[in-house]
Amino acid sequence: xxxLSREEVEILNxxxxxxxxxxxxxxxxxxxxxRAPKLVKVSSAHIxxxxxxxxxxxxxxxxxxxxxxxxxxxxxxxxxxxGFDLEAYGEMRVGxxxxxxxxxxxxxxxxxxxxxxxxxxPYLINPPSFGEHLAWAESNAVLYANSVxxxxxxxxxxxxxxxxxxVGRAPYVGLHTDEGRAPTILVDSSRVRDFVERxxxxxxxxxxxxxxxxxxxxxxxxxxxxxDLPGNLRLFLAAVGASSSIGMVLVEGVSPExxxxxxxxxxxxxxxxxxxxxxxxxxxxxxxxxxxxxxxSPGELAELASRLKGFKVRKRVLVFTSRWSAARAAEAxxxxxxxxxEVYMDTCMVVGNLSALGVRKCATDSAKAAYYLSNQGYxxxxxxxxxxxxxxxxx
Ligand code: F3S
Numbered sequence: 001x002x003x004l005s006r007e008e009v010e011i012l013n014x015x016x017x018x019x020x021x022x023x024x025x026x027x028x029x030x031x032x033x034x035r036a037p038k039l040v041k042v043s044s045a046h047i048x049x050x051x052x053x054x055x056x057x058x059x060x061x062x063x064x065x066x067x068x069x070x071x072x073x074x075x076x077x078x079x080x081x082x083g084f085d086l087e088a089y090g091e092m093r094v095g096x097x098x099x100x101x102x103x104x105x106x107x108x109x110x111x112x113x114x115x116x117x118x119x120x121x122p123y124l125i126n127p128p129s130f131g132e133h134l135a136w137a138e139s140n141a142v143l144y145a146n147s148v149x150x151x152x153x154x155x156x157x158x159x160x161x162x163x164x165x166x167v168g169r170a171p172y173v174g175l176h177t178d179e180g181r182a183p184t185i186l187v188d189s190s191r192v193r194d195f196v197e198r199x200x201x202x203x204x205x206x207x208x209x210x211x212x213x214x215x216x217x218x219x220x221x222x223x224x225x226x227x228d229l230p231g232n233l234r235l236f237l238a239a240v241g242a243s244s245s246i247g248m249v250l251v252e253g254v255s256p257e258x259x260x261x262x263x264x265x266x267x268x269x270x271x272x273x274x275x276x277x278x279x280x281x282x283x284x285x286x287x288x289x290x291x292x293x294x295x296x297s298p299g300e301l302a303e304l305a306s307r308l309k310g311f312k313v314r315k316r317v318l319v320f321t322s323r324w325s326a327a328r329a330a331e332a333x334x335x336x337x338x339x340x341x342e343v344y345m346d347t348c349m350v351v352g353n354l355s356a357l358g359v360r361k362c363a364t365d366s367a368k369a370a371y372y373l374s375n376q377g378y379x380x381x382x383x384x385x386x387x388x389x390x391x392x393x394x395x
Contacts, residue, residue, distance in 0.1 A: 001032075002028055002031045002032055002036055002037065002038060002039065002171075003037060003038040004028070004038070004039065008024065008028075008039060008167075008169070011024045011167060012024045012025060012028065017069075017070070017071075018069060019066055019069045019070065019071030019166070020071065020166060020167065023071070023162075023163040023166035023167050024167045024169075026160075026163045027039065027160075027163050027164060027167050027169060027170070027171065030160060030171055031171035031172075031173075034171050034173045034174075035173070036171035036172050036173040037172060038172045039167075039169040039170065039171060039172060040133045040169060040170055040171075040172040040176050041133065041168055041169055042075055042133045042134050042135040042153075042164060042168060042169060042170050043075060043076075043128065043132045043133065043134060044075050044076045044077065044078070044122070044126055044128060044132075044134050044135075044136075045073065045075055045076075045077040045078075045134070045135040045136065045161055045162075045164055045165030046077070046078045046079070046080065046122045046134070046135075046136040046137060046138055046141055046161065047077060047078070047079050047080060047109070047114065047137060047158060047161045047162055047165060048080035048120075048137035048138040048158045048161065049080065049137070049157075049158030049159075050079055050080055050081075050082055050105055050106075050109065050118075050158070051081075051082050051083035051102065051105075051347075051351050052083055052098070052101040052102045052104075052105060053083055053351075054083075054158075054351070055105060059105075059159075060101065060104050060105050060108070063105060063108035063109065063112075063162070064104060064108045066108070066112060066162075066166075067107075067108040067109075067111045067112050071112060071166055072112055072113045072166070073112050073113045073114055073165040073166055074165070074166060074167065074168035075135075075165060075168045076115065076126055077109075077112075077113065077114040077115065077165040078114065078115050078117045078119070078122040078125060078126055079109055079114050079115070079116045079117055079118055079119075080118070080119070080120050080137070080138050080158075080351075081118050081119060081120055081295070081320075081346060081347045081348045081351045081352075082102055082105070082106065082118050082346050082347055082351070083098070083102050083347060083351060083352055083353070084098075084099075084102065084346070084347050084352055084353070085344045085345050085346045085347050085352075086102075086103075086106070086118070086345075086346045087345070087346075088344060088345075091342075092344070092347075092352065092353070092356060092357060093353075093356040093357065094353075094356070112166075114165070117322060117323070117324055118322065118323070118345070118346035118347070119295050119321075119322030119323070119324060119325070119346075120138050120140055120141060120294050120295050120322075120348065121140075121141065121144075121234075121294050121295050121297065121322060121325070122136065122138075122141050123141055123144045123145055123148075123149065124297055124322075124324070124325065125322070125324050127149070128145055128149055128151035129149070129151065130149060130150040130151065130256055131150060131151065131152065132151045132152065133151070133152045133153070133170065133176055134151055134152065134153035134170075135153060135156055135160075135161050135164035135165060135169075135170045136153040136156060136161065137155070137156040137157060137158050137160070137161040139155055139238070139241030139242070139247070140234065140237055140238035140241050140294045140368065141294075142154070142155045142156075142175075142241070142247045142248075143237040143238070143240055143241050143246070143247060143248065143249065144233075144234065144237055146175055146181070146247055146248035147237060147248050147249045147250065147251060147254070147255050148233065148237075148251075148254060148255065149256075150255070150256040150257055152175055152176045152181070153170075153175060153176070153247070154170065154171075154173070154174045154175050154176065154247060155241075155245065155247040156170070174247070175217075175247050175248055180217075181217060181248060181257060182217065182261075183216075183217050183218065183219035183250050183261050183264060184213075184215075184216030184217050184218070184264065184265075185213050185216055185217075185218050185219065185264055185265050185266070185267065186218075186219050186221065186261070186264040186265070186266040186267070187209055187212065187213060187218045187219065187220045187221070187266075187267055187269065188221055188222055188266060188267070188268045188269065189205065189209075189220060189221070189222050189223050189224070189269045190221075190222035190268070191268060191269060191270055191271060192205065192208075192269045192270065192271050192273075192274050193222055193223065193224050193225075195271050195274060196224040196227075196274070197224045197225060197226060199384055199387075200232075200384030200385065200386050200387070201274060201277075201278060201384055202224070202227060202232040202233075202235045202236045202239075202384075203235040203236065203238070203239045203365060203366055203367035203368070203370075203382065203384075204239070204274050204277040204278050204367055204382065205223075205224070205227075205236055205239070205269075205274065206235065206236035206237060206238065206239030206240045206243075206367060207239040207240070207242060207243045207277050207367040207371070208243075208269055208273055208274055208277050209236075209239075209240050209243075209249065209269070210239065210240040210241065210242065210243030210244030210246055211243040211244065211277075212267050212269065212273075213244060213246060213267070214244050214245070214246075215244065215245055215246065216246065217246070217248050217249070217250060218240075218246065218249050218250070219250045219252075219258070219260075219261055219264065220249055220250065220251045220252060221252045221260075222252070223251060223252055223253070223254075227251065227253075227254065228251075228253060228254050230297065230299065230300075231297075231299075231300050231303075231385075233251075233254065234294050234297075235294075235365060235366055235367070237249065238293060238294050238366060238367070238368040239366070239367035239368050239371075241368065242367060242368040242371040242372070243367075243371070277367065277382075278382060278383075280370075280382075281367075281370040281374060281380040281381060281382035282381060282382070283361055283363070283379040283380055283381040284381070285361055285379075286315070286361045286362050286363040286379070286381050287315070287316060287358075287359055287360060287361050287362070288315060288316035288317065288318055288354075288357075288359045288361075288362050288363070289313075289315055289316070289317045289318070289362065289363045289364070289388050289391070289392055290317075290318045290319075290320070290349040290354070290359070290362045290363070290364045290369065290373075291304070291317070291318070291319050291320070291364065291365060291366075291385065291388070292318075292319050292320030292321050292348060292349070292366075293320065293348055293349060293350065293364065293366035293368050293369035294366075294368075295320055295321045295322045295325060295348065296319060296320070296321040296325060297321075297325055298325045298328035298329040298332075299329075301319075301321060301325060301326070301329035301332040301333065301336070302329055302331075302332040304319070304332070304336060304341075304389075305329075305331070305332035305333075305335040305336050305339075306332075306335075307389050308335070308336065308339040308341065308389070308392070308393070309335060309339075311339055311392075311393045312339055312340045313339055313340040313341060313392045313393065314391070314392055314393060315391065315392055316342065316359070317340070317341045317342065317392055318341075318342045318344065318349065318354075318357065318359070319336060319341055319342065319343045319344070320344050320345075320347065320348045320349055320352075321343065321344075321345055322345060322346075323345045323346060326343070326345055342357075348369075349362070349364070349369055349373065350368075350369055350372040350373060350376075354373070354378065355378075359378070360378065360379065361378065361379040361380075361381075362378055362379075362380055362381070363380070363381040363382075363383060363388055363391070364380065364381070364382060364383075364388075365382070365383065365384055365385040365388055366382075367382055370382040
């Protein structure tokens with residue numbers, strides 16, 4: 001039995017409109033299945049899975065129907081990447097018909113009041129505070145919010161996040177609760193620390209932490225010293241999300257809720273296992289380097305531009321970022337383009353269509369991208385960004 005406040009009962013009974021009632025009914029049903037004692041108010045939502053390829057006609061039609069009924073999001077709501085760059089869709093070989101299908105989704109979300117940011121880093125655009133409850137889909141964002149900021153969100157599915165954004169509430173279970181945020185397994189990375197510090201294999205480390213822990217809340221101790229640099233941390237957390245269903249890692253020296261704990265099951269990461277992760281995506285040749293999973297931040301764009309200053313890239317380099325970040329790094333974007341880098345916004349290498357851009361074999365610094373791109377049939381090389389940058393340059 002889910003406890004509902006008087007306001008929630010009114011919504012459920014249709015006193016605030018049919019659309020809101022339908023959304024509340026679905027959220028309450030999910031809460032019942034998850035055995036949540038109540039709902040919790042959320043301060044923002046982030047919706048994933050908004051490409052037409054993902055939603056299909058049914059999903060797009062559902063959003064349009066909600067929008068036409070006048071349903072509005074009741075909390076600030078941002079949106080994950082779409083299937084292509086909405087401005088450079090011609091360069092991405094997207095036809096008018098495909099463009100229009102995606103735009104139906106964009107228009108529906110916009111009319112429901114979403115900020116259609118088309119990015120996977122809502123923690124940069126609309127940063128939550130410690131302890132705030134959220135309804136975020138998109139695993140890398142969920143992991144960042146929980147692990148780095150101490151905000152509270154489960155890894156929601158795309159459709160559920162739409163409904164939660166409408167009612168402004170989520171089932172009070174899992175990572176919303178104190179018990180759900182307690183560590184479940186101790187992960188000691190002392191034996192791989194030097195290797196990661198030396199090679200920059202933060203994405204591989206994240207993939208391994210996820211693969212070894214699988215579920216729950218890992219407590220990561222003895223991590224590499226430079227794991228706390230934002231770019232490293234984001235590659236690490238995105239990779240945890242790719243290899244597991246984990247939504248939070250308590251990282252020593254990073255997570256505000258990190259506390260040493262006794263009596264946990266313990267695993268010690270080994271260098272050989274980390275090398276195996278890297279070997280899994282060890283394509284020797286590649287026709288493009290793809291960076292920006294998660295979307296590059298303004299700081300990362302500036303750093304990349306300064307590394308490439310005065311050089312022309314030797315291979316194709318595709319960079320994915322958000323329009324929000326690009327607007328805050330306009331000089332860097334111009335410099336990257338003059339170095340021969342292709343910059344795409346609103347989309348990413350996984351949700352978009354790399355093969356339409358002529359890419360079959362790619363190199364990336366993101367284990368999340370490596371995982372999903374290899375599942376899509378691409379030949380992938382996973383290597384730290386530094387190593388890829390060296391390969392990109394010509395003197
Ligand atoms: Fe973001 Fe796409 Fe990667 S949504 S985390 S860039 S798979």
